[in-house]
Amino acid sequence: MARLGQVFAVFAARQDPDDPLSGLQVGELPEPVVPDGWVRVHVRAASLNHHDLWSLRGVGLPADRLPMILGCDAAGVTDDGREVVVHAVISDPDFRGDETNDPRRSLLSERHPGTFAATVAVPARNVLPKPPELTFAEAACLPTAWLTAYRMLFTAGRLAPGATVLVQGAGGGVATALVALGAAAGLRVWVTSRDAVKGERAVAMGAAAAFESGARLPERVDAVMETVGAATWEHSLRSVRPGGVVVISGATSGYRASTELNRVFFLQLQVIGSTMGSRDELERLVQMCAVTGLRPVIDRTLLMEHARDGFAALAEGDVFGKIVLTRQA
């Protein structure tokens, strides 16, 4: 165990549900401790997720854990020189099976310091080799948004090529991953967006069609991928065919929505909750990107020192794809 002074860090110093950026600080904090069985990763790139805004709003991060270094995703280099991608789900070392089902699991930046820093400490089994085909920035987009999308489509949704899937939202980190992964896997992907330009961009990257949020679709779909929540939930239940599936992993616009229970049983819908993904799924996702040439959509890349600009864009919804924060080697 070693405590090596201060490190550069982007962290939540305070929380405010209405003004999340007011508690964001860029500065220095004590370097995270590296317990036995853990490794230190020198972060080369990290990416922003809506999770980081939730933490600043006081959702999922108890105030008594502040100050907390933010960030779930990273790619970097270990002390012994290995180039790695970090799996953000930290489970109990004795837990066996899918880490996301460990009742004591947490994501980096919830209990343990996150990835927006010069270094991050993680259990040794939470690092995967970064294939040389992927840049650090590309690899840093995969562990949360892309892994979540991968599980939603292929594990939870069990979608086969040729199926039609509706993605609610077009511009978000998870939404763009759903479009890219779905199109690459031979699905017919439809998106909704509040912004026609984002819809067009989704079509340019492989979606078959884009619709205004809430619009009536030409036909019912086999599956809906939900991360928007209250604003789109009723539309999701109305858009899925009898016997179809709605997979939900987030509720950006709010958690309370009409459940329309009659639709769920009369139409024999499956509503499946989905969260992150296992280390094995991350390994397969990384491999899929390496061998197919599929790459995350990166909205912009900022030096970590300028993280505030990225948080502001995310809070305003002014994003198409992932915002990446980089560190110099």
Ligand SMILES: NC(=O)c1ccc[n+]([C@@H]2O[C@H](COP(=O)([O-])OP(=O)(O)OC[C@H]3O[C@@H](n4cnc5c(N)ncnc54)[C@H](OP(=O)(O)O)[C@@H]3O)[C@@H](O)[C@H]2O)c1
């Ligand atoms: N369970 C998990 O493991 C997990 C993992 C990752 C993310 N999540 C959750 O999933 C959500 C998305 O995460 P993210 O990182 O992709 O966030 P993000 O990049 O900020 O994306 C937000 C998305 O929501 C859409 N949207 C926002 N407000 C909307 C509204 N009022 N009406 C319609 N669409 C709206 C946006 O679409 P347009 O701008 O195109 O309209 C965009 O696609 C977050 O709530 C996050 O916490 C959960």
